[in-house]
Amino acid sequence: MQAWRVRRNGEPNEVMRLEEVERPVPGEGQVLLRVRAATVNFPDALLCRGQYQVRPPLPFTPGVEVCGETGDGRRVIANPVLPHGGFAEYTLADAAGLLPAPDSLDDAGAAALCVGYQTGWFGLHRRARLRAGETLLVHAAAGGAGSAAVQLGKAAGATVIGVTGGPEKAAAARESGCDLVIDRHAQDVVATVKEATGGRGADVVYDPVGGDAYTMGAKCVAFEGRIVVVGFASGTVPAPMLHHALVKNYSIAGLHWGLYRQKDPAAVRDCHRELTRLAAEGAIAPPISERVPLKEAADAVQRVAAGTTTGRLVVFPGAVEAPRTGAVADGSRTRRGDTR
Template sequence: MRAWQVAETGEPERVMRLAETERPEPGPGQLLVEVLAANVNFPDALLCRGQYQIRPPLPFTPGVELCGRTEDGRRLIGTPVLPHGGFAEYALLEEAASLPAPDALDDAEAAALYIGYQTGWFGLHRRARIAAGETLLVHAAAGGVGSAAVQLGKAAGARVIGVVGGPEKAGVARALGCDLVLDRHADDIIASVKEFTGGRGADVVYDPVGGDSYAKSAKCVAFEGRIVVVGFTSGTIPAPALNHAMVKNYAILGLHWGLYAKYAPRTIAECHRELTRLAAEGTIKPLVSERVPLEGAASAVRRVAEGRSTGRICVLP
């Protein structure tokens, strides 16, 4: 089969090589699946660089999210078992952790429902306990993780402010349903959020960016607001001033979605049932901005790593 291989760590386009390899052999509790669609995520770039929390043995195949078909014809979504990632014609899934692909979504959309939407749902509902009528501020609102949070925030009845980088991404955020779109390059984020909320600030902030985005969030979060820390695509991990959180009465909430599989696995299936319902209603629909052949995977990972993509880029083996 054809699969992308990383034999040394470094920038994705330098270290990823498309090669002929043997199909992976499933171990106990694992399923061999034909990869129907594998979406590109920021962790794919971190894996290539050797900077992800999981470091698979070299050589490995990146691709942390896929929709695949089993030998008996089931269409499943999940995180492939590394080192056999999704940028290949075949991969492995843990049967206990895989989920049925929603009928309402095609292969690329179904794959995108896994990491981004599960993370968004847990962040907004389990961690922040978002309520209808509240104001949600989403950083990187046109990206794969941010676009999911925007749709889930609207589904929860929140007013959504989307922060993006540039006019093209602003258009994407508006199309997703943001009530207010702010360009971090051109707009005063703090003043605009305060004006939009009548001085109150954002009740919930969803931040996959970190760095300066977090610093601005802390200055425009509401009394008893919640900042959900999802990741650090900016490359800068903020050092929050806890005295500021105390005097302003807001909460800083960490979210590592993968821990639910270890400590509360039933909640992932419960979340998937809710996401499947919302997809069937048409309330949520993953934004797949590009569909590229397997040969385009390395370039796609680079574009995502550089923040030049919107929604999800899908690799179609």
């Protein structure tokens, strides 16, 4: 089978190589999946660089989120067991962790439903306790993690303010449902949030970026607000000013979704049922910006790492899936045709 392999750490487009390898053999409690679609996530780039919290042994195949097919024909969502990641024709997953792929989503949409939307749901509902009528500020609102948080915030009845960088990303954030979009390249984020909220600020700040984004969020969080730290896509881990949190009465909550899979797998399954319901109702729909063949996976990972993409990029080891008609496919485009 074909699989992308990383034999040394570095930038994705330098260290990922498409190779012919043997199919992986399932261990105890594992299942072999045929990969129908694999979503590109920022952690894939961190894995290539050797900067992720999990460091699989070299060589390994990246790809942490797939829609796959079991040997008995079930269509499932899974997080592959590294080092056998999802950018391959076949992958391995823990049988206990398989989730049914929603019928309302095509393979691309199903592959993109897990990491970003589960992270968003746990961040907003378990960690921040977002309530209807509150204001949610989402950094990197045009990206995969950000767009999921935007849609989940709207589904929860919040007013959502999205922060992006540039006109194209601002347009994508509006399409995801933001009530207000702030282009940080052209506008003062803190002043605009304060003006939009009558001086109160945002009740919840969702931050997958870190660095300057965290600093801006802390400056415009409301009294008794909550900042949810999801990741550090900027590459800079901020040092929170705890005296500032004290005098402004706000909370800082960390969110590592993978820990729920270890500590509370039942909560992950409950979340998936809720996400499936929301998808069936049309309240959430992963924005698939590009569908690419397996041979272009390294380029896709590199572009996500560079922050130049919007929505989700999805890799297809087989024929590239044509978008379904309807909400899931809106805004989707396929590179180099619908099939290869």
